[in-house]
Structure formats: structure tokens, C-alpha cells
Amino acid sequence: MNEQPPSHRELFVGMLQVALSAFGGGLSAWSQRIVVEQRGWLSNEEFLTGLTVARLFPGPNQINMAVYIGAAFRGLSGALVALAGMLLVPFSLLMLLGVAYFSFHTLPAVDRVLAGVVAAAAGMALSMGFKILDQYWKDPVALLLAAATFVAMQFFHLRLVPVVLIAGPLAMAWYWPRSSSSGSQP
Amino acid sequence: MILPHVLMAAHCPPTSLTDLGHLLQVLGTFLGLSLFSLGGGNTLLSEYQHLSVDQFCWLTSSQFADLYALAEAAPGPSSMLVGLLGLGAAWPEGPWWALLSGYGAELAILLPSTLLMVLACLSWNRLKDSPWRIAFERGLGPITLGILFQVGIKILHTADTNAAGVVVSLVVCVLMLRTRISPLWFMACAGVLGGLGVINR
Numbered sequence: 001m002n003e004q005p006p007s008h009r010e011l012f013v014g015m016l017q018v019a020l021s022a023f024g025g026g027l028s029a030w031s032q033r034i035v036v037e038q039r040g041w042l043s044n045e046e047f048l049t050g051l052t053v054a055r056l057f058p059g060p061n062q063i064n065m066a067v068y069i070g071a072a073f074r075g076l077s078g079a080l081v082a083l084a085g086m087l088l089v090p091f092s093l094l095m096l097l098g099v100a101y102f103s104f105h106t107l108p109a110v111d112r113v114l115a116g117v118v119a120a121a122a123g124m125a126l127s128m129g130f131k132i133l134d135q136y137w138k139d140p141v142a143l144l145l146a147a148a149t150f151v152a153m154q155f156f157h158l159r160l161v162p163v164v165l166i167a168g169p170l171a172m173a174w175y176w177p178r179s180s181s182s183g184s185q186p
Numbered sequence: 187m188i189l190p191h192v193l194m195a196a197h198c199p200p201t202s203l204t205d206l207g208h209l210l211q212v213l214g215t216f217l218g219l220s221l222f223s224l225g226g227g228n229t230l231l232s233e234y235q236h237l238s239v240d241q242f243c244w245l246t247s248s249q250f251a252d253l254y255a256l257a258e259a260a261p262g263p264s265s266m267l268v269g270l271l272g273l274g275a276a277w278p279e280g281p282w283w284a285l286l287s288g289y290g291a292e293l294a295i296l297l298p299s300t301l302l303m304v305l306a307c308l309s310w311n312r313l314k315d316s317p318w319r320i321a322f323e324r325g326l327g328p329i330t331l332g333i334l335f336q337v338g339i340k341i342l343h344t345a346d347t348n349a350a351g352v353v354v355s356l357v358v359c360v361l362m363l364r365t366r367i368s369p370l371w372f373m374a375c376a377g378v379l380g381g382l383g384v385i386n387r
Contacts (some may be wrong), residue, residue, distance in 0.1 A: 013209065023261045049310070056323055059299030060263035062225040067300050071307040079304045083296070090262030091269060096274040097256055107251060109282050114252050115387045116380020119351035120372040121255035123358025125341035128228055129334035130363055135327075140330035149332025151230070154339065160233050164222055164329060165307050171325030177317045183376055 005073040007040055007079045014039055015066050015085030023090075027062045035069060038131050042069065065088070203240040203276045203287055211273070212242065214269060216294035223299060225330035227265040230334075232340045234271060239344075242274040248387060251344045259373050268295040349386040 006014065014034060021030040028051070036047050050072075056062035063086060070082030104110050119161040149167055152158045203209050215237060223230050224274040231254070238245045245253070253274065257267035300329025306313065313319050342355055358372045379385045 011191065019262065024235070024339065027263075028318070051232045053306055053310055054303070055226070056221045056319070057299065057302050057303050058223045058227075059296065059303060060223070062263055063265070064299070067303040073306045074303050076306075079300060079307075082298060085197060085371070086294075087262070087292075090260065091266055091289075091292060092263065094257065094260045095264050095269060095285055097260060097275060097286065098253070098270045099285070101252065101270075102274065102277045102284070105249070112383065112386065113377045113381045115347060115351065116256065116354070117255045117259065118248075118251045118345045118383040118387070119347045119354040119380070119385050120350075120358045120369070120376035121251070121258045122342045122345035122347075123355040124258055124362055124369055125228075125231065125373065126231075126338035126355060126359040127265075127362035129331060130226075130332055130339050130359070132327075132334070138333055142331070145328035146332035146335070149329050150335050153333065153336040160229065161219070161222055161334065162248045163333075164224070164326075167191040167329050168326060171329055172318075172321040173325075175324035176321045183351075 006039070007073055008078060010039075011074065011078055011082045012085040015043070015069070015082045016089065019086050019088075019090055020064075028065075031062065031065055041073070046072075135162050142176060198240075198246050199280070201275075202285075204279055205206045216291055217298055220295050220298035221302065223265065223295075223335060227263065228337060229269075229289075229330055229333040230265075231337045234267060235340060235344055238271045238275065242275065243273070247344050247346065251341070251346070254274065254341060254344075255373070257304065259370065264296055265295065266292065268292050345387070347385055347387045350379070351387065352355040353380065354385060 018031050018034050019025070020035065032044075033049055035041050036044055042050065044145060050065055050068040051061070054061045054068055059067075066082040066086040067079040070078035070080070072078075073080070105114065136146065145167065149163060152163055152167075153160070174179060198348055201208050203212065211216070213237070219230055222233075234325065235247075235250050239247050239250050250271075252272040254264075254267060257264050257270055269288040269292035273284045273288035275291070276287035279287075323357070338359075345355065347355070354376050358369075358376070361367060362369065363371065378383060
């Protein structure tokens with residue numbers, strides 16, 4: 001670990017480096033390589049704690065990770081600077097892509113290619129649930145909760161916010177840690 | 187040449203963002219949704235679709251599917267889709283206003299979850315072993331699972347491609363789960379199939 005905590009400028013540049021390195025994927029791996037191995041801002045253990053927090057709280061995981069790193073050294077302003085470093089280039093490129101899309105998507109050739117790309121993207125969306133299904137497979141209550149959530153939204157057209165506000169507290173009550181085993185179960 | 191579906195009348199009048207009241211309503215909606223972006227944010231995709239297509243009528247269903255695909259193909263987290271929705275919402279007012287709206291929408295969806303994350307970092311040592319943390323983590327997981335399945339079906343429905351397209355979607359889904367091939371390859375191949383007319387909508 002460095003004795004000197006990174007400045008705002010260094011946080012911005014570091015996160016910018018992560019974002020640029022990760023063009024083409026592997027954001028989490030690049031984040032670890034740059035923040036832990038190259039710059040030595042966090043130990044590996046601290047980094048993994050950060051990932052745990054980032055996954056637990058709402059918001060995109062990698063963006064939360066940038067917030068965690070920034071906040072760890074420079075509080076709120078550090079978090080915002082790290083966030084800006086992480087997002088500015090990829091987001092601005094996406095906005096340019098968006099401007100190109102709205103300018104040209106009525107061209108038949110563009111629309112035909114996009115129809116294909118959309119089919120692939122739909123397959124990616126479909127895989128998201130299956131990806132985390134494994135970890136709940138042996139817990140019938142979890143599967144029941146998931147099924148009830150799915151049915152409420154798919155067939156009864158309930159919106160996300162009321163579903164989470166009703167099912168969330170019920171699920172939390174069920175999974176509230178019993179006094180003897182707090183925190184040790186998987 | 188313009189495609190017929192663009193010429194067709196909108197299914198409902200789009201909510202204009204030049205009206206300050208509407209703009210605040212839209213920003214407020216995204217600000218509120220921010221704290222519900224469980225599981226890395228993908229749980230919100232159905233809400234985005236509902237808001238931008240059914241409620242505010244900024245986009246057609248196939249435009250939403252296009253923007254989702256663009257956000258997935260571009261580097262960076264897929265929640266940047268919100269910026270594209272903001273862009274699309276204000277596109278009729280001209281590109282500069284649209285860009286402003288895009289950056290504003292993305293800020294609105296990120297700000298509350300960022301502030302909460304900062305609070306979480308500052309109090310993590312106390313929070314770590316709290317029963318609230320454990321119950322939240324274990325309880326919200328299964329709900330996230332249910333939402334993600336609903337989101338997958340919603341996006342598949344929104345994509346609304348022909349039978350060949352649905353087959354490609356299912357194949358991509360299996361390949362995503364079984365291989366570590368970059369999804370960009372799937373999109374590129376499917377894009378070629380679209381260009382050749384095999385996949386259409």
C-alpha cells in the first residue's frame with residue numbers, strides 16, 4: 001500500500017484507465033489489475049470487500065465499485081470524481097452512437113442489421129436469470145419467492161416498485177438470521 | 187427512403203420534455219427507480235421499457251429493442267441505456283437538447299444509488315455483521331432472480347423477430363451460459379444474418 005492516499009486527479013485518471021482498458025469486456029478484472037496490482041491503492045482483500053458492498057447495494061456493480069474506491073480515499077467528492085472517470089468516455093461514446101442511431105435508423109439497411117443484433121441481445125437478456133439460478137437451486141423457499149415475483153410481474157402486470165416493496169420485507173423476515181447462526185450460513 | 191412503421195401515427199402522444207413540469211416528472215421517475223436497481227441494474231429493464239414505450243411514448247417498441255442492443259454492444263455497464271432513452275425522449279427537440287436530456291437522465295438514475303453507496307462505504311464496518319444486511323442480501327436475491335426471468339421474456343417479446351430470430355435468441359442464451367465467448371461475436375454474427383434478411387421483424 002502507498003502511504004499517500006490518491007488525489008482526486010489520480011482517482012479520476014485511474015478510473016479512466018480502467019474504463020479504457022476494459023473496452024471489449026472484463027471490467028472487473030481490469031479494475032482489480034489496475035487498482036490493486038498496478039497502483040496499489042487497495043489490498044486484494046479490501047478490493048473483494050468492495051465488490052461485496054458493490055453487489056449488495058443498488059446500482060451497476062462496476063459503477064458502485066468506482067464509488068467505493070473513491071469514497072474510501074476522498075469521501076463523497078472522491079466518489080463522484082471516480083464515477084466521472086469511469087463513465088465519461090464510454091458514456092460519451094454511447095451518446096455519439098445514439099445520435100448516429102437516431103439519425104440513420106430509418107435507413108432500411110441499418111434497420112435490417114439491427115433486427116439481427118436485437119435477436120442476439122434478447123438472447124443475452126434471457127440468459128441473465130439462468131446465470132444466477134444455480135445458487136438458489138437447493139432452496140425451495142427462494143425458488144417459490146422467485147416464481148411468485150415472476151408470476152406477479154408477468155401475468156398480473158404488477159410494476160417492479162410495488163413488487164419489491166411488498167415481497168422484499170416478507171423475504172427479509174423469512175431470511176432474518178436466527179440468533180445462533182448469524183452470518184455463518186452461505 | 188423511410189420505413190412504413192416510422193410513418194405510422196404514434197400509438198400515444200409522446201410526452202414532450204420542453205415542458206418543465208414533464209421534465210421534472212421524468213427526472214423524478216428515474217431518481218426514484220435508481221434505488222430499485224437490484225442485481226447490478228438489469229432488473230430495471232422492464233421498467234425502462236414500460237416508461238419509454240407505454241407511459242411516456244418516447245419510443246416505439248422496436249426502437250427500445252434497438253437501444254437496448256446498442257447499450258449491450260457498447261463498452262461500459264448496460265445501465266447506460268438510460269442515457270440513450272433520455273436522448274430518444276428529447277430527439278424531436280434537436281440533437282443538442284437531446285444530448286442534454288441524455289446526460290441528465292443518466293445522472294438521475296445514478297445519483298441516488300451513488301449516494302447510498304457512499305453511505306454504505308462509510309458505515310460498512312457496523313453494517314457488515316448486522317442482521318439487516320444478512321436478511322437483505324438473502325431475501326432480495328430470490329426476488330432479483332424472479333425479476334430477471336421476467337425481464338428476459340419482456341426483452342424477447344420486445345425484440346419481436348421472426349422464427350429465425352427467436353431461434354438465434356435461444357442459441358445465444360445457451361451459448362452465454364455454456365461458453366465464455368464474447369457476446370460481441372454473437373451480435374456481429376446475428377447482425378450479418380439480419381443484413382442478409384434471414385432475421386427480420
